[in-house]
Amino acid sequence: MHDLLDASPGRARGHALPLPHGGLTRRGRGHHSAPMTSAKSVTFSVSGHTVACRPDQTLLEAGEAGGVPLPSNCRDGTCGKCRARLLSGQVDMRHQGGILPRHIERGYILTCCSRPLTDVVIER
Numbered sequence: 001m002h003d004l005l006d007a008s009p010g011r012a013r014g015h016a017l018p019l020p021h022g023g024l025t026r027r028g029r030g031h032h033s034a035p036m037t038s039a040k041s042v043t044f045s046v047s048g049h050t051v052a053c054r055p056d057q058t059l060l061e062a063g064e065a066g067g068v069p070l071p072s073n074c075r076d077g078t079c080g081k082c083r084a085r086l087l088s089g090q091v092d093m094r095h096q097g098g099i100l101p102r103h104i105e106r107g108y109i110l111t112c113c114s115r116p117l118t119d120v121v122i123e124r
């Protein structure tokens with residue numbers, strides 16, 4: 001299942017809307033999806049690191065490249081080891097079943113298969 005997520009501070013429980021490609025988007029009021037065409041800022045709220053994520057990188061890859069210690073295992077969206085809460089921003093997540101719908105509803109993402117569409121803040 002392919003998901004497009006948006007979680008803004010205090011708005012992590014946006015409305016699920018169908019997308020043309022069959023996935024879902026979650027967005028707060030006033031937010032719109034946009035294709036990622038340039039590097040985005042990724043801030044890890046717990047460690048305090050901020051790194052740049054290129055369009056060809058996942059959040060996990062960008063964090064690791066910036067020296068941020070992040071949990072991972074399968075790296076393809078199946079195991080759930082890299083699950084983290086998206087505190088703000090919007091990502092394109094293309095997982096392989098490693099996250100439950102109820103976790104997505106609570107604002108969680110898998111960093112190994114998510115690419116930022118905006119600057120994002122991750123609870124890690």
Ligand code: FES
Binds near residue numbers: 072073081
């Ligand atoms: S590392 Fe397995 S789902 Fe991300």
